[in-house]
Amino acid sequence: xxxxxxxxxxxxxxxxxxxxxxxxxxxxxxxxxxxxxxxxxxxxxxxxxxxxxxxxxxxxxxxxxxxxxxxxxxxxxxxxxxxxxxxxxxxxxxxxxxxxxxxxxxxxxxxxxxxxxxxxxxxxxxxxxxxxxxxxxxxxxxxxxxxxxxxxxxxxxxxxxxxxxxxxxxxxxxxxxxxxxxxxxxxxxxxxxxxxxxxxxxxxxxxxxxxxxxxxxxxxxxxxxxxxxxxxxxxxxxxxxxxxxxxxxxxxxxxxxxxxxxxxxxxxxxxxxxxxxxxxxxxxxxxxxxxx
Amino acid sequence: xxxxxxxxxxxxxxxxxxxxxxxxxxxxxxxxxxxxxxxxxxxxxxxxxxxxxxxxxxxxxxxxxxxxxxxxxxxxxxxxxxxxxxxxxxxxxxxxxxxxxxxxxxxxxxxxxxxxxxxxxxxxxxxxxxxxxxxxxxxxxxxxxxxxxxxxxxxxxxxxxxxxxxxxxxxxxxxxxxxxxxxxxxxxxxxxxxxxxxxxxxxxxxxxxx
Numbered sequence: 104x105x106x107x108x109x110x111x112x113x114x115x116x117x118x119x120x121x122x123x124x125x126x127x128x129x130x131x132x133x134x135x136x137x138x139x140x141x142x143x144x145x146x147x148x149x150x151x152x153x154x155x156x157x158x159x160x161x162x163x164x165x166x167x168x169x170x171x172x173x174x175x176x177x178x179x180x181x182x183x184x185x186x187x188x189x190x191x192x193x194x195x196x197x198x199x200x201x202x203x204x205x206x207x208x209x210x211x212x213x214x215x216x217x218x219x220x221x222x223x224x225x226x227x228x229x230x231x232x233x234x235x236x237x238x239x240x241x242x243x244x245x246x247x248x249x250x251x252x253x254x255x256x257x258x259x260x261x262x263x264x265x266x267x268x269x270x271x272x273x274x275x276x277x278x279x280x281x282x283x284x285x286x287x288x289x290x291x292x293x294x295x296x297x298x299x300x301x302x303x304x305x306x307x308x309x310x311x312x313x314x315x316x317x318x319x320x321x322x323x324x325x326x327x328x329x330x331x332x333x334x335x336x337x338x339x340x341x342x343x344x345x346x347x348x349x350x351x352x353x354x355x356x357x358x359x360x361x362x363x364x365x366x367x368x369x370x371x372x373x374x375x376x377x378x379x380x381x382x383x384x385x386x387x388x389x390x391x392x393x394x395x
Numbered sequence: 396x397x398x399x400x401x402x403x404x405x406x407x408x409x410x411x412x413x414x415x416x417x418x419x420x421x422x423x424x425x426x427x428x429x430x431x432x433x434x435x436x437x438x439x440x441x442x443x444x445x446x447x448x449x450x451x452x453x454x455x456x457x458x459x460x461x462x463x464x465x466x467x468x469x470x471x472x473x474x475x476x477x478x479x480x481x482x483x484x485x486x487x488x489x490x491x492x493x494x495x496x497x498x499x500x501x502x503x504x505x506x507x508x509x510x511x512x513x514x515x516x517x518x519x520x521x522x523x524x525x526x527x528x529x530x531x532x533x534x535x536x537x538x539x540x541x542x543x544x545x546x547x548x549x550x551x552x553x554x555x556x557x558x559x560x561x562x563x564x565x566x567x568x569x570x571x572x573x574x575x576x577x578x579x580x581x582x583x584x585x586x587x588x589x590x591x592x593x594x595x596x597x598x599x600x601x602x603x604x605x
Contacts, residue, residue, distance in 0.1 A: 129440055130440055130441060132443045133442060133444065133594070134521050134526060134583075134591040134594065135521035135523060135527050136525045232586065235585050288409060288415075289407030289409045333446030335415065335448040335450075336443040338409060338413055341409075341410070358522075359443065359521070360520070365409070368410030368411075368413075393411065
């Protein structure tokens with residue numbers, strides 16, 4: 104057996120949800136294809152840099168820990184996202200730093216005390232058949248590989264880069280209430296007093312939130328325009344107000360079009376925080392001015 | 396005076412890196428899409444036509460001035476260049492709603508087949524699911540409402556009508572369109588180039604198969 108054939112990891116345990124992810128497949132919305140990809144692209148890029156990969160290499164997005172990976176060959180691994188316990192064969196190691204795995208060793212990622220998600224990069228990156236230029240699992244459209252199952256074996260690419268040590272990298276902060284800056288529009292005039300209503304409310308993340316969107320509970324926004332909205336395009340971060348008046352902030356696996364008004368758009372800087380917002384998290388939607 | 400002065404056109408803000416262009420008709424949607432596409436601005440990452448709007452999204456931080464400049468030069472009355480793509484869709488008229496459609500239109504099932512299959516369609520936009528094309532050009536008699544109760548599962552390849560559109564389901568999904576037939580065409584294959592058989596601007600004709 105060649106060395107290349109050994110370059111793989113086995114997913115012994117997935118935890119509640121482990122997905123292959125990368126930076127997604129933007130640029131295909133006109134074909135009906137969501138962007139998908141890591142909910143916190145910066146965290147995936149960081150994990151990849153730490154292990155010496157190109158920033159867009161495929162890694163894992165892990166929900167609420169519970170992941171164990173067994174190395175088939177020596178490799179370097181880094182875990183980013185929120186603070187979470189990581190060990191190799193029971194010995195605690197750092198997250199947010201490159202750690203070395205020898206063949207046969209098992210890396211375990213525990214559940215974070217706060218927040219939801221971690222990203223795991225492995226040197227060489229996960230390889231496979233890309234769909235529209237991406238290996239990312241898209242839970243809305245079904246593109247990309249199915250969510251991982253216990254026992255899945257993931258092939259790795261050639262280990263070419265030099266892992267970067269770093270001692271100043273901090274986990275993603277989990278703050279509450281989470282303040283989400285939003286730019287009003289395009290359809291803020293379709294609800295009563297959008298700016299004041301959004302800003303005044305204390306919203307709560309609901310259990311039905313997922314990679315498609317963060318669904319909020321709170322005082323329903325009242326629709327001012329009653330006619331039907333012809334389907335129009337949706338972007339990541341769009342704050343859509345469906346028939347029940349409770350806003351949804353769309354994340355990476357969002358539908359590309361929708362028939363309900365989008366009253367505001369969350370700034371990209373708010374997306375990492377939204378990706379970590381557990382059900383019950385208090386959220387403020389803070390209308391801000393566009394940059395000059 | 397540019398078309399931005401037209402009362403039917405609005406540029407709506409859509410987050411820090413996108414604009415939503417709202418126009419009055421599907422033809423104008425096509426004109427805007429074609430005009431922006433022809434300009435081939437390097438910063439544009441998504442150009443998404445829909446029913447009465449076109450989204451133009453740029454690379455984060457790239458700025459929208461270039462897009463505004465192109466938009467001010469778009470001729471809304473221009474017939475969009477279809478890019479020379481013409482697609483033939485084989486359709487078997489075996490849909491479960493054929494009688495309902497015929498009854499609503501006040502004609503025979505054979506008339507429905509004839510009307511639906513002899514029209515020339517244009518892909519206005521994709522949405523709902525990867526490769527689901529919204530086709531315009533539906534004869535007025537066939538412009539009918541959605542089903543009162545959507546089906547929980549519509550099979551892949553089902554051809555339906557709804558409002559001013561006809562289209563085909565690329566994969567099994569819930570759906571409320573009135574189903575008139577089935578196509579065996581591979582509507583979406585992520586490993587094919589192009590992945591979607593029906594793309595915005597394409598002209599579509601139907602070949603009746605049995």
